[in-house]
Amino acid sequence: xxxxxxxxxxxxxxxxxxxxxxxxxxxxxxxxxxxxxxxxxxxxxxxxxxxxxxxxxxxxxxxxxxxxxxxxxxxxxxxxxxxxxxxxxxxxxxxxxxxxxxxxxxxxxxxxxxx
Amino acid sequence: xxxxxxxxxxxxxxxxxxxxxxxxxxxxxxxxxxxxxxxxxxxxxxxxxxxxxxxxxxxxxxxxxxxxxxxxxxxxxxxxxxxxxxxxxxxxxxxxxxxxxxxxxxxxxxxxxx
Numbered sequence: 332x333x334x335x336x337x338x339x340x341x342x343x344x345x346x347x348x349x350x351x352x353x354x355x356x357x358x359x360x361x362x363x364x365x366x367x368x369x370x371x372x373x374x375x376x377x378x379x380x381x382x383x384x385x386x387x388x389x390x391x392x393x394x395x396x397x398x399x400x401x402x403x404x405x406x407x408x409x410x411x412x413x414x415x416x417x418x419x420x421x422x423x424x425x426x427x428x429x430x431x432x433x434x435x436x437x438x439x440x441x442x443x444x445x446x
Numbered sequence: 447x448x449x450x451x452x453x454x455x456x457x458x459x460x461x462x463x464x465x466x467x468x469x470x471x472x473x474x475x476x477x478x479x480x481x482x483x484x485x486x487x488x489x490x491x492x493x494x495x496x497x498x499x500x501x502x503x504x505x506x507x508x509x510x511x512x513x514x515x516x517x518x519x520x521x522x523x524x525x526x527x528x529x530x531x532x533x534x535x536x537x538x539x540x541x542x543x544x545x546x547x548x549x550x551x552x553x554x555x556x557x558x559x560x
Contacts, residue, residue, distance in 0.1 A: 335489075373553050374536070374550045375550075376548070423490065425490075434478075434480070434492065436492065437489045437490040437491070438489050439488060440488070440489045
């Protein structure tokens, strides 16, 4: 399985500001995913990021609010823009493990608190 | 559309007792099924998965799960709970070829009493 790191691990931000979260993988992967886990809730997929193409967003998530970059096969960023307290969540990136079995491996998450 | 239902948002067992966490799914095609564990302040760790073949799958830390197509279930069990098993457990389903459309249940928080 891939080893995934995220930066920052946690942050406290003021409303109206933006935060960029980085996700680094120790091997080249085709598909990377970004999830949100709101307090006490399950995981919700924000978008799928493939290298060399625009991210595909799930219903309820838009590029202006959550712009994503995928410059190469080992790295991606998610920006949470114009933050409000409702954006306080854990943001996790994951990668598809390959082999056609749809297994995803997750990073440790970024814990965001918006005041 | 796929969905996952985890019965019981909170399960409490005594140390050494059987752990049973329930998961039912719906899928229009043969699914891939997963259990993930999330320890406090950590990310998700894959416990085990079912893709094809043997319906009883063994995972890490002594956990296992059985895929029962007739019951559309994938319950997670462990014969003897340990204090270190206290965590939140998520069941998830995806469809073959879905390119990452992983649907999670709401999670079950497991508490282990000494």
